Amino acid sequence: MSSVNTGLWLGRSTVACALLTAAVANAQTDPIFDVSSVKWNKSGSHSTHISSTDAFYRSTNVNLKMLLQNAYNIRPELISGLPSWTDDAHFDIEAKVLDPTTVAHLAPGQRAAMMRQLLEDRFHLKAHIEQKTLPVFDLIIAKSGSKLTSSPPDLPKSRGTGVNSHNNEVDAHDIQMSAFADFLTHQVERTVIDKTNLTGKFDLTLKFSHDENSAAPHSDPSDDLPSIFTAVEEQLGLKLLPDKGPVDTLVVDRLEQPSEN
Secondary structure, eight states, X not given: XXXXXXXXXXXXXXXXXXXXXXXXXXXXXXXXXXXXXXXXXXXXXXXXXXXXXXXXXXXXXXXXXXXXXXXXXXXXXXXXOOOGGGTTOOEEEEEEOSOGGGGTTOOHHHHHHHHHHHHHHHHOOEEEEEEEEEXXXXXXXXXXXXXXXXXXXXXXXXXXXXXXXXXXXXXXXEEOHHHHHHHHHHHHTSOEEEOSOOOSOXXXXXXXXXXXXXXXXXXXXXXXXXXXXXXXXXXXXXXXXXXXXEEEEEEEEEOOOOOOO
16 A cells, blocks of 8 residues: 655646656756665565655655656656666655755745756656657537636635645635646546636536546446546536647656665
């Protein structure tokens, strides 16, 4: 069983595309970890744990795809080029910043950049983005029409913004459709492209079942809740339409086995 608490390191999926582009195009200008420790984990355990604070990162029994997923906010199936030695390689990693005040107000993209720098330093990682034509879902307005509610102006700060997910229910406040499409991407395990042409920000609630195969538009008949595909259409007046389109993938050019310390 895996237990993963990524805390503040990844941020919302709304930054995924920006992270991928900035990860390989920009020079390193973000803070880095002052101290790091990498150790091979040969326990054979199937349990994984990741935790973090503003200035501290700790992971137990993680593989390289997990680390790259965290560093680039990319789905693991979109990562290629990993050398064969990574198939069974797991690591325990600890990293920290000596002065927490220097990273207290970093944006999610900057925190992910710290993880990328850690991989570059300890695993000599080199990678690039390659766009491929792959199956996607287009997010469009259903024939029944949109059922979305526009967010009221002058929201109180205590209300918060973004997507909050708990069990089978999602609540979103003050969210743009592009951001909601990014959220759906992680639910259906396929890139979702916003083609609603809806502008502004919206409030929404979505209740759906978590299928074993999220990319298949069906739900467990024994479950009272609909699949996410049905829920999006019936509850929001939107539709996920299968299509093919451009998707950014991560290609690993170089990755070396780390020395322990």
